[in-house]
Amino acid sequence: MSGVIDPREPVLTVEHLSMRFGGLLAVNDLSFEVRRGDITALIGPNGAGKTTVFNCITGFYKPTEGRLTLAHADGARHLLERLPNHAVNRRARVARTFQNIRLFSGMTVLENLLVAQHAPLMRASGFTVLGLLGLGGYRAAERAAIERARLWLDRIGLTPRADDPAGDLPYGAQRRLEIARAMCTEPVLLCLDEPAAGLNPRESAELTELLRRIRADGTSVLLIEHDMSVVMEISDHVVVLDYGVKIADGTPGAVRTDPRVVAAYLGVEDEEVEAVEAEVGLVLPSAGAEA
Amino acid sequence: MADAMREGTARGAGLAEILRDAGLYALVTLGLCIPIVSYRTDLSQTSALDLTPRWGVVAGLCGAIFALRLVQRMVLLRRDARRALTPAPRQATEAVDATPNAGQRISGLALPLFLGAALALPLVAALASGGLGPARYWIDLGILILTYVMLGWGLNIVVGLAGLLDLGYVAFYAVGAYTYALLATTFGLSFWLCLPLAGLAAALWGMLLGFPVLRLRGDYLAIVTLAFGEIIRLVLINWVDLTGGSAGISSIPRATFFGIPFTAGPNGFAATFGLSFDAMHRNVFLYYLILALALITNGVTLRLRRLPIGRAWEALREDEIACRSLGINTTTTKLTAFALGAMFGGFAGSFFAVRQGFISPESFNFLESAIILAIVVLGGMGSQVGVAVAAIAMVGGPELLRNLGFLKAVFGEGFDPNEYRLLLFGLAMVAMMVWRPRGLISVRMPSVALTQRRGVSGALVREGHG
Incomplete structure (x- = not known):
């Protein structure tokens, strides 16, 4: 250090x-x-x-x-x-998304983004005690959190659907929402x-x-x-x-031509890599999609 | 034109099909009736069995089933036809922006209506039955229902919001009751001092239960919470030195009006306020006390839902793994849900003790837990109004069935509705679960909205898995 x-x-x-x-x-x-x-x-x-x-x-x-x-x-x-x-x-x-989307499907798009801002909101609500009594700056903090959520909704193009349940979104939008939710944790x-x-x-x-x-x-x-x-x-x-x-x-360029990578994806012996490379003309993308 | 004709024939075919279907139902009823209903066996004077044929009743039953099924199918047919006409409904979102249906129109009025009815009940009951004394039955029933409303709302935090299935909720009710009883009888502390202490004690026990069950889910969680409820009850029975065992604790100080006792003496409530003494004053006071406690429970829960902790509970119910990936400490989140739910159970428990003046472990058996859980599930998990309605139906319903004299007209003079009330009640619950499997109010209202708050269909909301 x-x-x-x-x-x-x-x-x-x-x-x-x-x-x-x-x-x-x-x-x-x-x-x-x-x-x-x-x-x-x-x-x-x-x-x-x-x-x-x-x-x-x-x-x-x-x-x-x-x-x-x-x-x-x-x-x-x-x-x-x-x-x-x-x-x-x-x-x-460190934030993450999941291979099989894990949204809070019964909560709205906006709520999903607010849950992601749990820690700062929790502090603002005085760990619930002040928020329950209506003291402290919770209202302002919540407004700020909604603004941040809105920023991300604008970026992923979901602002018009902010009040719809997340489980109702089409698949692609769910993927984007999951990324936005992860990003809301800064x-x-x-x-x-x-x-x-x-x-x-x-x-x-x-x-x-x-x-x-x-x-x-x-x-x-x-x-x-x-x-x-x-x-x-x-x-x-x-x-x-x-x-x-x-x-x-x-x-990416170096990895694409690495014989070991090609072998791993196409499943051939190291000695045969050259021959296979020539045969498929090094079309790694399609090979990857099949893999 | 052709469309209309086709529709007409389709409808005709539908009608024939419906008639056949209803006929089949009637036939099945007949089959069931032959061994069960068609002959009545009586002991005759000579102690032999007499068979009394009752084909009239059988015919009546079959006819009733036929008619009921016919009506049901017709209603469903019309509903389907209406749905087919509605252009592209958004299935998962309740169309609140479209013309509101009857339920939604009522639900807007429901809250003020409920509150008004609850506030006015003692007065209305007194006026209707001519005096406070005769109104006792209604006021006591009101107290009983409100106690369960409060317990339902408390458990709703754990089961409805956080999605943690708790079958031992009555344990916290018991802890609250015994805390008040012991503190009041041993140290002579007043009810108002004991109330928060009872809540705290119950919350502490809630956390104690929370720790071992943190890693459990679903059925396993349910079993451990069930065991916890039984442990508390068995401890209460066996720790005779402290709790008095099965004999319970009696002569618990009764409720006072903020220090003024409800007695006939010169320092009593009636004398202080210049009223003529009436033993019912205490009951009316207790009624408003439990109403206030229940409303506090409701207010706190509604507020919590809008706070980050409430959203974290609901997120936990939806997906625990996603919660952890977003930095939510699921341990503390679960523990707060258990503790807060238990706290309200504790408040209700100390109210129970002050109302009864006597408590014993008998009052805190598993059936109580089951009833409270049934109230939450029947009401629609997470819905405050639903829980209140379910509590009224679950507790008030069996009481109502005591007075069903008109059933005698249907089943003959010898019919005693009292004997059948639990059966009828069970039937009603089965019917509920068939028609509204997600509870009375299955729509979840979002805690926050950017533009317009629209309900989320219960189909999307998860029940939680422990």
């Missing part, structure tokens, strides 16, 4: 992360970095351990081994593997688990735009994604997992 802050220092450092479920080693000695202000993609075939890594980072699993360090811009460091589940979001400021690092799954091309393009905007506003993004067109278009950095082991790490 030197106190001098390097703006390019990694926001998240994963060191020797291993996760074991009984006899299954889901993640094996994985190390990688997510640099501040980057969009980092975590890719790999099904069952490669991507979501397990996510669950370790966001506190849903306690890793068997390894260290996960999250550094804030002000130099504060949090060891994620030691924090309780909810503190990963509240203190370390995260330093946003983890997205397959945000483009099930989206049509137009919705995918909107998602790409939204993620660029989030990056521009200073939140680093870590995403798992199977849609290679999205990954190649927006990531600054790609980490490839296979059987819980990192097999490649670099820029």
Whole structure:
């Protein structure tokens, strides 16, 4: 903790992360970095351990081994593997979305975004005591929270549906709302688990735009994604997992041509990689979509 | 033209189908009646069994079932036809912006109506039955119903908002009652001092229950809370030194009007206010006391719903994992729900003790928990008005069935409605769950709105899973 802050220092450092479920080693000695202000993609075939890594980072699993360090811009460091589940979001400021959307479907779109601002609102309501008596600045805080929610509703284009139940929204809108809800917790690092799954091309393009905007506003993004067109278009950095082991790490261009990645996705022996590459003309995106 | 004709024939075919269906129902009724209703067995003078044929009753029953089914199908047919005409209804959102249906028109008036009726009840009862004394039955019934309304509202925090199935709620009711009884009989503390203490004690026990069940969900949570309720009751029975065991605690100080006792003496309530003494003054006071307590419970709950803690409870009911990913401490959120729900149970308990003047573990058995839970579920989980209506139906309904003299006209002179009231009541509950499976009021009102507050259909709202 030197106190001098390097703006390019990694926001998240994963060191020797291993996760074991009984006899299954889901993640094996994985190390990688997510640099501040980057969009980092975590890719790999099904069952490669991507979501397990996510669950370790966001506190849903306690890793068997390894260290996960999250550094804030002000130099504060949090060891994620030691924090309780909810503190990963509240203190370390890591937000996440889920592969199968987890919205509060019986609550309205606006309420979903207000639940995400629980911690500041809780403080403003004097941990319920003052709010119950109508004292303190709770009203003002709630107005501010609604304003923040409105800002995100405008960004994801859901303002007209603010008072509709979240479960009533079309699929693409639910995905965007889940991202907006995560962003309402003001995260330093946003983890997205397959945000483009099930989206049509137009919705995918909107998602790409939204993620660029989030990056521009200073939140680093870590995403798992199977849609290679999205990954190649927006990531600054790609980490490839296979059987819980990192097999490649670099820029999208470098990873795309990495023979080991191609082999992992197409499932051929290393010696045959060259032949297969020639045959398919290196169309990783379609291969990824099939995988 | 062709459309109209087709519709006409479709309707005709529908009618024939409906008649056939109703006929089938009547046939099934006949089948059921033959062994059960058609012959009545009586002991004759010679102690032999006499068979009295009752084919008239059987025919009546079959006819009634036929007619009922016919009417039901017709109503459903008309409803379907009406729905088909409505252009593209948004199914999951209640169309509040469209023409309000009868229920919605009433619900706007429901609150002032309920409140007015509740406030006026002692007066109306006194006027109707000519004096406070004869009105006693109604006022006592009012007190009983309001106690359950309050308990229902308290449990609603735990079950309706936070989605934690609690089958041992009566334990907190008992803790509240015994706290007041023990403090009042041992230390002579007044009711107004004991009331908050009883609430605190119950909240503490609520947290105690909360800790071990934090990790449990669904059926397992229900079983542990059920066991907790039984543990409290068994402790009350067996810890004879403290609680008096099965004999309970008697001669608990009765309610006073803020220190002025309801006695006939010169310092009594009647003398102080220049009224002629009437033993019913105390009951009227108790009625307004429980009304105030229930309204406080309601007010606090409604306020909590609009605070972050209330939203966190509802979010917890919807999806606990998503809650944790948003930085909500689910442990404290669950514990506050248990504690606050228990606190209101404790208040109600100390009211119960001060009203009865005598408490014993018998009053706090599992059936009480079941009734309170049924009130919450029947009312529509999370709905305050629904819970109030359900409490009136659940507690007042069986009382009402005591006075159903007109049923004698249907079932003959020998029919005693008292014997059948729980049966009829059970039937009514089954019917409720068939027609309104999500409770009387299944629409959830959002706690906040950007432009217009629209109800969320119960189909989207989750019940919680522990």
